[in-house]
Amino acid sequence: MTTLRLILGDQLHQDISSLKGCDKENDIIFMCEVWEEATYVQHHKKKIAFLFSAMRHFSRELKEAGFQVRYTQLDDEDNAGSFKGEIERVVKERGIKNIIVTEAGEYRVLQDMQSWGEAFGVDVDIRANDHFLCTHEDFKNWAEDRNELRMEYFYREMRKKYNILLTDEGKPVGGEWNYDSENRKTPKGALDIPDTYHAQTDDITSDVLKLVGAKFKDHFGDLEPFHFAVTRDQALYALDKFVSERLNNFGDYQDAMVQGEPWMYHSHLSFYINCGLLTPMECIEKAQAAYYDKTAPLNAVEGFIRQILGWREYIRGIYWMKMPGYEAENFLDATRKLPSFYWDANTQMNCLKQCVSETKENAYAHHIQRLMVLGNFALIAGLSPEEVNEWFLIVYADAYEWVEMPNVTGMILYADGGVLASKPYASSGAYINKMSDYCKGCKYKVTKKNGPEACPFNYLYWDFIDRNEDKLKGNHRMRMMYSTLKRMGDEKLDAVRADTKRFFNAIDKGDVV
Ligand SMILES: Cc1cc2nc3c(=O)[nH]c(=O)nc-3n(C[C@H](O)[C@H](O)[C@H](O)COP(=O)(O)OP(=O)(O)OC[C@H]3O[C@@H](n4cnc5c(N)ncnc54)[C@H](O)[C@@H]3O)c2cc1C
Ligand code: SF4
Structure with missing residues (x-):
């Protein structure tokens, strides 16, 4: 009896649980590039190219290791466009009665998997992903x-x-x-x-870059230069290079x-x-x-x-x-739309300009840029968790909902009311100035608290504290902030509120802030 063993794009390891006990003569390993997954949000072009190239290289390695591999490319004529459609096609063609798969990393895909048994009249064995270290x-x-x-x-x-x-x-x-x-x-x-690791582009990656360049023109981000590792050997080399350098x-x-x-x-x-x-x-x-x-x-x-x-x-x-439900959390009732500079880097705030530009170029920003610049602004400006989650899921080549969402909803936006963080990671421009050299190249003055020249992080921070007093003042780790707010006096607080209003009006009018 032939068993279909499905490998998803984030399960590219020969030791994955879905391959355990594989009968190389009879079982079919199935991998597919599907339109639905590549576009359910408009992923960064580099992220799509990285995963398609890594998947194609992995399927080649499996074939070399003697597995029977069936691989559907995105531009194959009869590609059904979704996991479900693709699996149904193979199940019917090959009279499959058993599917083995490692559990999906994301709730949405796991739910889909759980429906396959009934939908196709087959047994579906969903195995734990033992690459994670905590079950x-x-x-x-x-x-x-x-x-x-x-x-x-x-x-x-x-x-x-x-x-x-x-x-x-x-x-x-x-x-x-x-x-x-x-x-x-x-x-x-x-x-x-x-310098970071730079892999050579081979024929497989070249084909993928052409495909992504043609099919995903409207997606965010620069496709090239492309230098991610796309094979296990290259990734191991990148690991050794990190450890030694x-x-x-x-x-x-x-x-x-x-x-x-x-x-x-x-x-x-x-x-x-x-x-x-x-x-x-x-x-x-x-x-x-x-x-x-x-x-x-x-x-x-x-x-x-x-x-x-x-x-x-x-x-x-x-x-x-x-999950489910985490995606809808919004403890601070934040509703502001994501400003356009998160996409085009067209802002005079140098820290945000640098972090967005680098994200666009590399599909990467390091943790502190994500947390203390991009995330901190999203928090203190009261951006909608839904929009911020979507942005972080789109722009980074390492983004999958299971890791992106708790970092955004819990860590940067405090939208879960403190499940993950004991207090909001909010800060004024002083922290960014301490940990970076961004402020010296900025139009705004980090030392100024108010007025058109002042660093927006400075007044947005206090407006955030003021605006969310009802929800945050009970948090003992916020006590010092609220004592300072109380001592601030009406005049200073009015200036904070006026600056914040002016700043948001300018964004709403489409001015470059
Ligand atoms: C708002 C926000 C969104 C994020 N979104 C993602 C995401 O979509 N995907 C993702 O992998 N990481 C995400 N992170 C966590 C972290 O920023 C990245 O893992 C890290 O920047 C990746 O770069 P690195 O490999 O150079 O990490 P390093 O700084 O070298 O850290 C080593 C490794 O530790 C792990 N790690 C570190 N911090 C975290 C964390 N907070 N959560 C999970 N793993 C962590 C990663 O596997 C990383 O490769 C996010 C963080 C924030 C604040
Ligand atoms: S002055 Fe403010 S806006 Fe400008 S780089 Fe520094 S923290 Fe960012």
Whole structure:
């Protein structure tokens, strides 16, 4: 009996659960590029090219390894356009009675999968994705009966579970669980930042670039230059390059932003981990080995491992715990439309101009740009969670709903009312000025609090605090902000409100702000 084994575009690893026990003689491995997935939001052109090229390379590797692979390209004449349509076609053609698939990363696709059995009259075996390090069950058990779901405690459990950076006595290496306080160096003077990994374009990638250039002209972002890794070997090389060249400084400059340096000392591995080319555990183990080999310091290694073993798994746990319904959360009742400069970078606020331009060019921005510039503005300007979620899902090559949504709804917008963050990540221009060199090239003055020359982050911040007093003043971590607001006096508060009104009026009129 022939079994159909479906591989999705974010499951590109030969060790994936849907391939376990595969009968190479009889089973069909099925992969398809479908219009519905490529356009359900208008993904960045680079993101589509990356995934199609990685999928085509992976299907070639499977064939070379002796699997029977059937692959539908986007421009194949009889492409049905959706997963469901494509699977139905193969099931009918080949008289399939069994489908095996690894669970989808996104709620929407998992629901679709759960309907296939009845729709096609076949058995569908949906297997857990064991590339993640915390199962749904384990996250639920951890979260149950806790008042607060803080990442830090989850992360400690994960360190213990996998015996990462622990002494023989089970204590954290170096004595502390977390070295974040050492990871906030401000970027002073010239930094010697190695270039990120650049893969050569081969025939497969060339064909994909032509296809995406022709079919997705209206989508956001620059298609070229294109230099992402698209095979497992290339992704492993990118990982080694990160560990040997950048990990050393990863911790120190984790929160720093420098104009003209989009990649900083970050790893640029999220694209590869999220689509299966790399496993999270191999990234963790290589970083841990660098610490024991004394080629990278503890603050860098612990910081990097925390992002993957802690944040990434925790974010996924929150997504599945809160879905469905998380997509509709809007605790602060934020309704403002996304300003056009999120698409064209046409703004005089230099920090936003740089971060949007780099996003457009690279389909990448590092965490602190996403959090403290793009996200912070969205929060303090009261942008609609629906619009902000859609933007973040479109523009980054590593974006999938399971990881994008908790970062946006929970981390940057506080739209879940504090499930993920203990207080809103709101800040004025002073933080951006401390952690970047953006302000010196800006038309606005970061030191000015009010008036047309003042940095908009400064008055928007206080307007945000004022506007949301009813919802936030009960939060003990916001107590200091509300005491300062009380001491501000009517005159200053009126100036904040007037500046905010002027700023929003200008955006609404279509002026460049
Ligand atoms: C508003 C917002 C939206 C985001 N959207 C995404 C997204 O769509 N996809 C995505 O993978 N990450 C997202 N992140 C998390 C983080 O910004 C990216 O994972 C990171 O910038 C990727 O670059 P890097 O590989 O160089 O990461 P590094 O800084 O080198 O970190 C190492 C790895 O840790 C993991 N990681 C770090 N922080 C997080 C986090 N908060 N959540 C999940 N994983 C994390 C990633 O796998 C990353 O590759 C978002 C963060 C914010 C604030
Ligand atoms: S002055 Fe304000 S708007 Fe300009 S770069 Fe600095 S933080 Fe951004």
